[in-house]
Amino acid sequence: MSREPPDGDFEEIARRFSHLWQALNAGADNPYPPETRQMLVDRIRDALDRGEARLSASDPGIVANSFVLEALIHDGAVTQVHRARHRDLGTLHAIKMPRPEHADDPVLRKLMLREAEIGIRLRHINIAGTQAVLRLDDGRPALVMEWLGKRLADRLQEQPLSPDEVISIMTSVLSGLAAIHAAGFVHCDLSPLNLLSGDSDLSRLKIADFGVALEAGCRHRQFDIAFAGRPDFASPEQTTGEPLDGRSDLYAAGLLLSLLLRHCRESDDGLEALAARLSERDPRDRPQNAKAALHLLGGPRKTSY
Structure with missing residues (x-):
């Protein structure tokens, strides 16, 4: 069975991406409402993040160019928790993330972002604080939490x-x-x-x-x-x-x-x-x-x- 050469595949991808980009930036003639346009842009960025990470050879021990992963303290079925040190401040944190093989799991991603929203809202001396949410190079969310050893x-x-x-x-x-x-x-x-x-x-x-x-x-x-x-x-x-x-x-x-x-x-x-x-x-x-x-x-x- 004949197959189109790779160069043709890339040209088709580029053509379709160009049409999508023009549709998202059509100004007053844009067929999408602002909320839909923003959602589509976010999804494109997310897809590019995932693809770029699989082609790059970045150091897996450094997160967001700011945290050094020092130790794996919990290795669950779908998530991992690392002890991490901030490269500039020297402070310790716990960073929770999906396992790499679950990078494309939309349900897990939704649950983790929901967990982050709840954790950030709660502030009390007897509640472990969620400090920030990061996006890893491959698109996975990562929750930065206070370190409690x-x-x-x-x-x-x-x-x-x-x-x-x-x-x-x-x-x-x-x-x-x-x-x-x-x-x-x-x-x-x-x-x-x-x-x-x-x-x-x-x-x-x-x-x-x-x-x-x-x-x-x-x-x-x-x-x-x-x-x-x-x-x-x-x-x-x-x-x-x-x-x-x-x-x-x-x-x-x-x-x-x-x-x-x-x-x-x-x-x-x-x-x-x-x-x-x-x-x-x-x-x-x-x-x-x-x-x-x-x-x-x-x-x-x-x-x-």
Whole structure:
């Protein structure tokens, strides 16, 4: 079967691109409204970014000419998280990005940009901050977040907790959840793996990873996801795909409290009762919101910032 020579292919591509460019820059005669024209321009830029990156030999250890990737700290099925250092400031950051083989996944791209929008909106001492969104050379989005090197999951393996430490942890968690819920979101993935700190001060724990967060009243199937979260911490309504509100996070907080008490060197009847209340299977039997749960815990302690 005959095939047109490569030069002919390039000429056809150039001709079509020229026609598209003229259509996008037709001034008053432009057939597209401004919003559509901007969307098309963005898509062209995105396609050129992806193609150029596959032809270039840029250093994969440098992101946006500003961050040096120092270590891979999480290698998931579809995303990776690196510890990165800013080349000029010397500051440490966490950078989350899709795995290279998922560079062309439009669903993952949409979810990550949505995660960035949520993370940038939330500002609280007990929430890990999202600082910026970058576009990598191949078009992948990359989320720049504050660096918090210690996970609660690791801390639990080091030594037993005291009841006061358990209260400090839960105060941090419930205070962060109160801010998330006040902004209209449900975290949906609360666990010791997503509770981070920059030092050993348990009162400064921060909730991280908003990759599967939802607006209150929504369900994951609206994003073509059958289930999202950690099965061992998910509420019954999350497991069955029902619309979620903040009480779903309180269920996870109750399971977290039960886990902390199993690592506590002393028993505490009041904390055990609170754990049972938070993790009631029927959301109507849980506290109405995180502020009410904080009140049952004893209220947030004063912290000097």
